[in-house]
Amino acid sequence: MGDTCVTATTSDEGAAVPVTIRDVARASGVHISTVSRTFSAPHLVNPETRVRVLACAEDLGYRPNRAARALITGRTHNIGLIIADIANPFFPPLIKAAESQARHRDYHVFVADTNEDPTAEEELVHALAKQVDGVLLCSPRMSNSLIEQLSREVPLVVVNRQVTGLPCVLMDVGQGARSAIEHLVGLGHRSIALLGGPRSSWTNREMRRAAGAAARAGGAELTMLGPNAPTEVGGSAVAEQVRRSGVSAVLAYNDLMAIGLIEGLDALGVRVPQEVSVVGVDDITLSRLTRPKLTTVATPTGAAGRTAVDMLLQQDIESPRGARGSGAGTALGVRRTTAQVMLQTDLVIRDSTGPGPYARPARPLAAPRGPGPHCPAGPGIPTAATGDAVAS
Amino acid sequence: MGDTCVTATTSDEGAAVPVTIRDVARASGVHISTVSRTFSAPHLVNPETRVRVLACAEDLGYRPNRAARALITGRTHNIGLIIADIANPFFPPLIKAAESQARHRDYHVFVADTNEDPTAEEELVHALAKQVDGVLLCSPRMSNSLIEQLSREVPLVVVNRQVTGLPCVLMDVGQGARSAIEHLVGLGHRSIALLGGPRSSWTNREMRRAAGAAARAGGAELTMLGPNAPTEVGGSAVAEQVRRSGVSAVLAYNDLMAIGLIEGLDALGVRVPQEVSVVGVDDITLSRLTRPKLTTVATPTGAAGRTAVDMLLQQDIESPRGARGSGAGTALGVRRTTAQVMLQTDLVIRDSTGPGPYARPARPLAAPRGPGPHCPAGPGIPTAATGDAVAS
């Protein structure tokens, strides 16, 4: 085992004797149903008995078995959160917001990472299906039809993807891409590259569409580069290609790629923003820490997490899953309400964009460092919509 | 709802009719037990029947209910992973390694974030207890005694904390802190600060101990600063204090704090490493992206994740939890094997450390930028021990 130091000891330890509702019933001299009610419907049991039962439960260290409860009620009070890549700093704020929102409603969140792998996504939905009351699918890479199919197995809310008939939380990256392109055109750039992300990404398609339109409108030429891995190395890998293409500005699929690209250009001796301007998307905290600080399209990730949880729980509550009456009954479809909410994005101008070759020298060659003229006050907090606005 | 755009539609959709083993049995004309065996013990059922059952199952879209199965077998094939802060880039590599290792052994991983909150930690262990076969506790903030108590409820493996009697995966931050101090002393620093992390962190205590000893041995004075939040803002918040203290070098609890500190010093006009040298711990990817690149103690996070999963599964397999015989039987303790493994750390020298006031001018004042003289080849890949070495 080489360098690793291992010490091992064997010990007799109190085995995990699972204490059940039955033990508590025996100890407190009541029927198990009374114990059950003490926990799940306290108003139905005599205060005296209640305290006695609670005391015994406390004493024995009893904890209700949520799995067994779920078997009957059909509600686990868990929600699943499937994430394309935990290592992408875009997601943690979303995860935390979702967890906090869920906690307020007495739900727990189980996060799972798919490594951007569609197969893992599908498998995880199946694995989670019976253990959670619903699943949040964040930036899924699988096909729309598969998502629809899976949604029949477990309630789904999709984030960063539009699937008709399913509740979706979207961020207006179209608007964001447009603002970015307009910003660049305004700075005097006429030859711009769009650094694409994963092919199966909805965000990617939206950006292409919107950026293309905005470039046409602004009289600029837009070169599409990609698809690429949405990571730092994905960005640095195309630095050479960017240089050869001769563009003076780049809009990247996300901040990670933008940062990677800047690194790559730096290694090639290309200066940002003096020779090439770079814009990212997401406004991850990292984008404030690199030099130059990154101009980027801020996405309201926290609001997205909260909204998604709200939508899931709302949809979930109105149609309990474990319909008691089995077989013979009406197998009619449930009238289900689906909503799509679109959250605003905001361009945050920092130091990675500067004047391009066609910049009007109206003002005496503004210093490329420092906040651009458009820069709003402060670090650019997006006007994130609060997540509680879900139409019925 | 202000800026948010919401569209809502109502649709009739196929309800999630849960198809059970019974439906499959009816459809294929066999008893439910045969269906069960088709999935969990295929060799016991006639090949012909098997294909028929499988066809029906496929047809009906049957998926075994893992929760119900767990109720009987006592095994969920899930493992829980409780993380102090998902947003800390230290954790994602650990999470991914754990997930990959678990997947190889046909387990799923549920991640939960506690926001560095001990209460949330305890609550999550309880919530997970019956839904997983074991829990990995990463950098826990609760007390040792509480951890021991919880370990009676569900098998636990602790990462980044030493708890006697429990399996632990540790990283040798003591050694790391020593190397860092020796590195600084060697550069001619005699007045060094230790930027502490959370008070309840085992790593924090280890670092204090080891750094203190190393400083004494090297004839340097060590100032303890903290406790602080183990984040970027936690680091930048003490920049002023660091400047006032007059030290020429700082060892930070982790990279995030180190980076925050550098930011803060930069804002104060203090240059790193010319005026103050800074060393971090963890070697997160970010530490290669900031300027100056961070000198840091690399911790083998991936190996830690893999090892922890291995230890949990090993401990788990040898003592199945759902002991069939209930009450009357022997309530003796199970003979349980616990091991502690210590993984190596490695100092990676980059650009945030330079000569101190007592540097020997042996060589003509080396340029402070660029890799230091000790820098090994490449980006400093730590010689991480592979995680499969767990003694029994």
Add this chain to the structure above:
DNA sequence: TACTTCATTGCAAACCTTTGCAGCACCACG
């Protein structure tokens, strides 16, 4: 006093699956 109402509790079925045991048919062997 007789009847209704209410609060509290017990009973037992149900949720979905696994699994020890037993039954059955069939074959081979002596």
Add this chain to the structure above:
DNA sequence: CGTGGTGCTGCAAAGGTTTGCAATGAAGTA
């Protein structure tokens, strides 16, 4: 022909909980 074995299947209990229904007793009402 009897015996034993084998391969497959069914039966029913078990796992921990919830919940509709019924039973009990007490209090209130006429």
